Structures are given as structure tokens and as C-alpha cells.
Amino acid sequence: xxxWSGKKVIIMPCLIELxxxxxxxxxxxxxxxxxxxxxxxxITKDWFEEIKKTAIITGIDRxxxxxxxxxxxxxxxxxxxxxxxxxxSVILLEGRLPQKLIETLKNEQ
Numbered sequence: 032x033x034x035w036s037g038k039k040v041i042i043m044p045c046l047i048e049l050x051x052x053x054x055x056x057x058x059x060x061x062x063x064x065x066x067x068x069x070x071x072x073x074i075t076k077d078w079f080e081e082i083k084k085t086a087i088i089t090g091i092d093r094x095x096x097x098x099x100x101x102x103x104x105x106x107x108x109x110x111x112x113x114x115x116x117x118x119x120s121v122i123l124l125e126g127r128l129p130q131k132l133i134e135t136l137k138n139e140q
Contacts, residue, residue, distance in 0.1 A: 032067045037119025039068045040112055043126050044075040045082070054081060061085025070098045070115055072108055074128065105135035 032039045041064060049056050057078035064071045065086035071094075073079045079101045087096050102108050112122060124133075 032121060032123060035119070035121040037117060037121060038070070038115045040070040040072070040115045040120065040122040041068050042072045042074065042108065042112070042122065042124050042128065042132075044128070045073060045077040045079065046126070047077075053078065057081045058085045062089045064099065065089030065091075065094055068094065068098075070112065071100070072111060073099075073101050074103055074108070074132070076101055105129070105132045108132060109135055109139055 032041070046053070046056060046060070058081060061082040062085050064082065066089055068086075068090075071082070071086060073082055083096070083099045083101075086094060086099050100111065102111060115122065124136075
């Protein structure tokens, strides 16, 4: 995402099956979000708070805490990303996302 100059959005679930390393790995994800993203939508609750906390600490001067959100509803996700759907922006769909979300995003084009 660092390669793009426009707004950067990530939509992702928490990572699964990480065992005892889960907290550390989600902190690393949060750090990268804080360094890079303008909006992060996490679609599963498991490690959301850990990701958000680390992203806020890391990106204290660059990312609004209101832009690190937990959302499950496809239509709410679409509404949240609409302001970022500009030619210079990049939206990364990371990991296994629900088919309903993919269909909602495709149908909006």
C-alpha cells in the first residue's frame, strides 16, 4: 500500500489459527495499518481491539481513530468506503472475505 500516493483502505478479517503468536501478529498488523492506512475495516471481532489499539498508537499523528472500525454488514462497509472511492485511492481486500461483501462491492460499480 505504501506504493500508492492516494488514500489507502484495507478491508480484512482477523487472522485465524495463529496459536500463541496471535496477539503479537495482530499487533504487527495494527502497526502497519497505523503507518499506512487512512481507513481500516476489520470484519471479524476476534482481535479487532488489539489491531485498533496498536494502529492508534503507531499512527497517532496520521490516522483518525474513527477510521479503524469493526463492521460486518456489507452495506455499512460499502457506505464507509464510498468517500475513498477516488481514482488515486487503493482499496485492499485482504484474506477470506464473505461472498456477500464481494457481491455488494461488485454490484456497486
